[in-house]
Amino acid sequence: MPAGSFSRDVRPLRGFSLGLVYLTLSFPLGSWVGRIPQIKEALDATDASWGLASTIATCGEIVGLAIIVVLIGRTSTRKMTIVTASVVLAMGPLVALSPTLPALVASLTLWMIASKILGTTSGALILVHQRELGRIIFGRFDALYSIGMLIGGALSWAAIRQDIPASHQFAITNSMLAIALLISLRALPEEEAPTTESEPLCRRLRSRFTGPLLLLGGLSLLASFIDSAAAQWAGIYLSRTAGGDPALGSLGYVLVMATKSACLLFIGTIVARVGWRAITLASVVVTTFALLLGVGSGLLVPGVIALLVLGAGTAFFGPLVNTLASAQPGTTNGEARTMLEMGELPAYVLTPVLVGLLASILNVRWAFLLMTGLPLLACGVLFLTPGTRRLLISHDDELMTN
The missing domain is CATH 1.20.1250.20 (MFS general substrate transporter like domains)
Structure with a gap:
């Protein structure tokens, strides 16, 4: 249809x-x-x-x-x-x-x-x-x-x-x-079928590598570093906090996903009221402080709170990046999605290695903090930079200009 x-x-x-x-x-x-x-x-x-x-x-x-x-x-x-x-x-x-x-x-x-x-x-x-x-x-x-x-x-x-x-x-x-x-x-x-459908494959593939889509692929990569670190290391981190144990550690990623899923249900409504810029700024600032204080403390209760905030504070990434990708001229939604998928893939391959390396040099707590906090800050800086926003957001796009 x-x-x-x-x-x-x-x-x-x-x-x-x-x-x-x-x-x-x-x-x-x-x-x-x-x-x-x-x-x-x-x-x-x-x-x-x-x-x-x-x-x-x-x-x-x-x-x-x-x-x-x-x-x-x-x-x-x-x-x-x-x-x-x-x-x-x-x-x-x-x-x-x-x-x-x-x-x-x-x-x-x-x-x-x-x-x-x-x-x-x-x-x-x-x-x-x-x-x-x-x-x-x-x-x-x-x-x-x-x-x-x-x-x-x-x-x-x-x-x-x-x-x-x-x-x-x-x-x-x-x-x-x-x-x-x-x-x-x-x-x-x-x-709708793309206007480049009849063009040779190599030319069609090259046409997707535009500045905005490459930038969105980079944002998707950074967000995937956070997701991958949370999925693979949140439980290990929690089990090694003061007062933690393996049984509690098994709930590590569940805590992240619980608040993330709850926020995802209402992200559209929240964005319609406060706008993408406000929600990005608030999420990055609050989540960064929660990670620094909670994960950095090495204590159980602050660590649990930090994981809950991490889930809520990163819920906006997926809808934001996908909505921006769909608004880019000259590519279909499917073509834009392939660029995001290509951006995500390296993170799931590299994160276990990077966290393991950092954990061997420092410890799991600081490795987890670095692999979640730094990509989060980088995403916030990229999106909140005026030049980036001008590159990504069309002023006649009602889904993104609020």
């Missing part, structure tokens, strides 16, 4: 349909994460072999990014979303039924490839919908992603308690998602 045909009967379903697509990304993944220990044990995999298998499967994201960079703008974004959502839903039961570790790696790698493509295309369609509505809604879908992960993990825990096989769980839940998607499929939007 063309993006322009925004009829009344489809409009209420559009957000619902896009929400189901985002749940397709997160809910099965959360279910898989909850089943990892059980499946690892069932396959009798050693820690070393499982680590290697996970690394190989994760490389599927790189393959998926390479595919979407080439296909976006040449193939319908809507069709790619539908196809990859189908692959993601089909892979869940196949992963659970894998009789050997190599079979699991093959199916999981295909899952990761499809997920990477789906994440890019579905994000592009959400930006199409956001532009149609004329208000910021991207944050709600980011929150939905986190909620889907949490519910999927909780459901796996409950299924294990009831001795329900993983393959049965995935088959039932993924089938329900597939049926819901089929019912709401007609409401999925489509983005």
